[in-house]
């Protein structure tokens with residue numbers, strides 16, 4: 001009888017893949033088998049003490065305790081679709097879903113054992129208002145559910161919009177980005193925080209947030225977790 005209701009429910013409310021929106025079979029959960037197999041996992045958690053490409057990206061820029069990115073961002077593949085849907089297609093549950101996956105992975109990593117808080121990179125308030133949610137916060141939410149830790153959305157505040165940054169050099173860009181984040185004294189209560197973002201490209205946003213955090217709390221350990229790395 002319960003199965004009959006489940007089947008009826010499936011007919012009336014079909015479960016759709018959160019990435020491609022094709023109908024899921026009963027054995028599939030959230031993500032269809034095609035999208036799942038189309039993802040390239042980084043396996044950074046198997047690097048042990050070897051530096052990952054994300055570690056190397058920050059060398060000479062900012063000292064980080066640990067980094068983890070879940071998948072490689074690849075054009076015309078599921079990862080691109082997932083990031084697009086998460087950002088622009090009102091799919092906050094995509095972030096939470098991958099957050100729980102990420103949480104389960106970093107729970108096995110020694111470097112992520114003593115974390116005080118997971119802090120999503122804030123969106124500008126105007127953008128968050130238009131989108132209805134901050135995709136990085138959704139990822140952090142899933143992580144915190146999986147590892148049973150605290151999410152902090154009040155320590156970092158994004159202030160004003162800055163002019164478009166695409167035509168500037170990296171040095172100029174850094175100065176420009178750095179003005180956008182205000183750090184609360186709350187950061188003085190922490191020894192180790194993890195910054196959470198949807199995707200790493202140049203790393204300049206992470207870098208400027210980390211610099212701003214250290215200005216307030218010079219001995220703070222900072223780690224970085226993202227859903228994807230470009």
Ligand SMILES: [Zn+2]
Pocket residue numbers: 017018019020021022031032033034035036
């Ligand atoms: Zn799919």
